[in-house]
Amino acid sequence: MAAIYSLYVINKSGGLIFTRYLWHSMHAISQQLSPVSRCSGIELLQADTFDLHCFQYLTGTKFFVVCKPGSLHMEALFKQIYELYTDYVLKNPFYEMEMRRAI
C-alpha cells in the first residue's frame, strides 16, 4: 500500500514550492546530459527514504508526488489527479491561469 507523503502542483512559471527554480534548472540539465536525444526530463527520483515522481503534461504543468520507496501505480494516480484538476480547477470560471491555487 503506497504511503503518499505529499503532493505538489506547480505551473509553468513555478508556483507552489520553494524548489521551483531549482527543479526547473535540474530538469533542464538532466535533458542536456542525456546520451540520446528527445529527453523529457526527470520522471522519477529514488532516494533512501522516499521516491519523488514528476509528471509533466503537454501544457507544461508539472505534478509531483513524494511517496514511500517502491510505491507502484503512480501513473494511475496521476491520471486520476489530473482529471480532478481539469474538472475542478481549470473548468472553474473564476480561476485565472498561472495563479497560485488553494485547492
Added chain:
Amino acid sequence: MQFFGGSEISPSPPVATASGNNAHMLYIFNRNGICLLYREWNRTLKTLSPQQDYKLMFGLLFSLRSLTEKMDPTSADKGNLGVPLLPGQGCSFHSFRTNTYKLSFMESPSGVKIILVTHPRTGDLRDSLKFIYNLYVEYVVKNPLYSPGSLIRCSLFNKSVDQYVRGLG
C-alpha cells in the same frame, strides 16, 4: 546509507543476463569535483565539451543531493538548501530516471562518486556500483603509482570495468 554491510570485501557480481550495450556512460568523481574517469560506450548525443559536461554532471548531483536531503519527509527540518553535505549525511538519492535514460549514483564515505547512465528500464544498480567501487579500490587506490586526485590511466581497470558493465542486465 549502510556502506560497509556484509562480510565479503568484494560482493560477488550479479549474474550476467544480457550481452548487449545497456550502459551509456560511466563517470567517477572525487570529493573535489575532479572527474577521475569517464567511460563511454553508447552515446549518440553530445551537446557539450567534456569539461562542461563533467561540471554540469557534478553540479546536478550536488543540487539533487541538497534537494533530497531537504525534502526528506522522515527527518526534522535541517539547514538551508545549498549547505555543503558530508558524504553519508542525510538522505541521499541513489538514482533518477527519465524517459531516455536512468542515472544511478553512489557516493562512498570518502566522497568518491560513481555514476552510471543506462537505459531507462534497468533495475536497481546499487550493488553493481558497489562492485565498481571495489574494482576502483583494488586497481586504482592500491596502485602505488597512482596519485590521488589525478586522472585514472589504468588499462586493467578500464578493461575490467568494460567487461563488468557489458554483463549488466
